[in-house]
Amino acid sequence: MHRPPAxxxxxxxxxxxxxxxxxxxxxxELPGARAAVLTRLWRALAHEPLPWVTGRVHGAHSLALRxxxxxxxxxxxxxxxxxxxxxxxxxxxxxxxxxxxELVAALAVPHAEAFAAExxxxxxxxxxxxxxxxxxxxxxAGVPPTEVxxxxxxxxxRVTDGHPFHPNCRSRPGFSVAEQLAFGPEHRPVxxxxxxxxxxxxxLVSGDWPAELRDGERLLVxxxxxxxxxxxxxxxxxxxxxxxxxxxxxxxxPDGRHVKTALSARLTSSVRDISAYSxxxxxxxxxxxxxxxxxxxxxxxxxxxxxxxxxxxxxxAALLRESPEVYAGPGERVVPVAALAATDLPKTPGWPAAxxxxxxxxxxxxxxLGVALEAHGxxxxxxxxxxxxxxxxxxxxxxxxxxxxxxxxxxxxxxPRLTGRLVTDDETALRRKLFGSLVAGALAGTAxxxxxxxxxxxxVVADLPDTADLCALREGPLPAKALTLMRxxxxxxxDQWMSLPNPLVLEPGPSDQ
Numbered sequence: 197m198h199r200p201p202a203x204x205x206x207x208x209x210x211x212x213x214x215x216x217x218x219x220x221x222x223x224x225e226l227p228g229a230r231a232a233v234l235t236r237l238w239r240a241l242a243h244e245p246l247p248w249v250t251g252r253v254h255g256a257h258s259l260a261l262r263x264x265x266x267x268x269x270x271x272x273x274x275x276x277x278x279x280x281x282x283x284x285x286x287x288x289x290x291x292x293x294x295x296x297x298e299l300v301a302a303l304a305v306p307h308a309e310a311f312a313a314e315x316x317x318x319x320x321x322x323x324x325x326x327x328x329x330x331x332x333x334x335x336x337a338g339v340p341p342t343e344v345x346x347x348x349x350x351x352x353x354r355v356t357d358g359h360p361f362h363p364n365c366r367s368r369p370g371f372s373v374a375e376q377l378a379f380g381p382e383h384r385p386v387x388x389x390x391x392x393x394x395x396x397x398x399x400l401v402s403g404d405w406p407a408e409l410r411d412g413e414r415l416l417v418x419x420x421x422x423x424x425x426x427x428x429x430x431x432x433x434x435x436x437x438x439x440x441x442x443x444x445x446x447x448x449x450p451d452g453r454h455v456k457t458a459l460s461a462r463l464t465s466s467v468r469d470i471s472a473y474s475x476x477x478x479x480x481x482x483x484x485x486x487x488x489x490x491x492x493x494x495x496x497x498x499x500x501x502x503x504x505x506x507x508x509x510x511x512x513a514a515l516l517r518e519s520p521e522v523y524a525g526p527g528e529r530v531v532p533v534a535a536l537a538a539t540d541l542p543k544t545p546g547w548p549a550a551x552x553x554x555x556x557x558x559x560x561x562x563x564x565l566g567v568a569l570e571a572h573g574x575x576x577x578x579x580x581x582x583x584x585x586x587x588x589x590x591x592x593x594x595x596x597x598x599x600x601x602x603x604x605x606x607x608x609x610x611x612p613r614l615t616g617r618l619v620t621d622d623e624t625a626l627r628r629k630l631f632g633s634l635v636a637g638a639l640a641g642t643a644x645x646x647x648x649x650x651x652x653x654x655x656v657v658a659d660l661p662d663t664a665d666l667c668a669l670r671e672g673p674l675p676a677k678a679l680t681l682m683r684x685x686x687x688x689x690x691d692q693w694m695s696l697p698n699p700l701v702l703e704p705g706p707s708d709q
Contacts, residue, residue: 240680242274390432469510480612534573566603
């Protein structure tokens with residue numbers, strides 16, 4: 197059997213050289229990190245349409261997966277919405293497996309070797325993130341929101357575990373231990389951004405590129421130091437210190453603005469860059485999003501893209517956005533949904549339902565208008581009152597929403613100058629975009645389990661406008677990205693999907709898929 201690279205040992209060796217005091221905590225965190233990644237992997241094996249899983253047999257306290265090669269994989273029932281690390285081991289025929297990378301290697305399915313290496317990296321990076329965690333979970337009652345320690349980047353740096361459902365939740369291939377410590381938001385670094393001068397005639401610009409990033413006939417493009425060293429392979433002129441946010445390549449500047457940099461590394465699933473298409477669409481998307489947000493009775497704010505530039509390559513581009521903090525009123529806090537689980541909110545018994553009502557009211561209203569948000573826990577932020585009550589939403593990063601010309605037209609909204617992948621009237625695609633990110637992502641990650649998610653939804657769906665979209669949510673299975681299938685299908689472009697049990701019902705399927 198091929199064994200995956202010993203990523204945990206390699207990280208330990210590097211850590212001993214660059215931060216030896218952290219090594220004991222890293223070693224102690226490894227078993228929990230393995231269970232966290234194995235739990236995410238087991239969810240994928242139990243629910244995704246993997247071609248080599250030929251049957252699923254549900255018992256009262258177990259789940260058996262029949263494999264195409266005749267073997268059987270045994271484990272606990274798989275709650276597709278659970279965020280706790282409840283799977284500490286599974287059994288492949290008679291062999292117990294506790295390491296997700298070694299399990300995938302033992303399965304020996306197509307493309308397993310590369311995926312196993314990513315899982316090994318995810319486990320090691322997750323253990324490193326948890327080992328260096330030093331974040332208070334305290335809700336800052338009575339602390340003025342203008343104080344530095346409660347700025348937006350502080351909330352974002354509380355999140356140690358990354359994506360709540362992706363086995364590659366912390367996979368950062370191409371990053372050394374020193375680079376993870378220097379650039380990962382959970383390690384609380386200050387990153388020194390640079391700029392690269394490019395002749396203005398060679399650049400594509402959208403919006404208002406600021407004077408401070410202009411030098412005569414040249415534009416200055418902000419560059420992440422990792423990108424400069426590994427992709428551009430050139431020195432950059434010093435520009436600004438910044439604090440990395442959840443996405444790692446987006447950082448908060450001292451004046452409050454956010455800068456999204458091109459960082460051509462594979463983080464979680466995709467290689468990240470900023471395409472000319474995204475730059476060109478930035479200004480019209482911002483205008484459209486503000487127009488539809490204005491029809492939500494003040495429940496949604498959109499962070500405006502102030503300016504965007506591409507210097508002839510997706511590896512050298514940047515966007516400037518306003519901070520979500522500008523939409524907070526006196527005593528309010530703006531918190532990414534992904535950070536809610538890392539914060540001890542003073543939640544009332546009805547808090548999950550209140551949040552679900554707010555999120556679904558906004559999401560379904562925009563979907564009806566013709567805009568499907570990718571409202572996962574990183575893009576969606578909630579404005580909380582001083583007592584923790586959810587009052588409004590903020591959405592950022594419009595680069596992967598979907599826009600329906602037909603739905604916009606029904607509401608008298610003109611389609612802006614948009615073409616390409618963002619534009620579709622396919623109702624399945626529109627609903628997948630919203631439901632897969634908001635319900636199977638943000639709401640599920642906040643609820644923490646299928647029963648809790650179902651209870652929150654049950655408390656609010658009867659009060660929502662009875663549209664065809666709500667009917668699809670209420671009566672059909674819930675779409676979610678098949679993240680493991682996508683990693684095991686490197687030659688299949690685009691998203692792939694799975695159907696999860698409806699959280700309003702949550703009955704397991706029959707004995708076979």
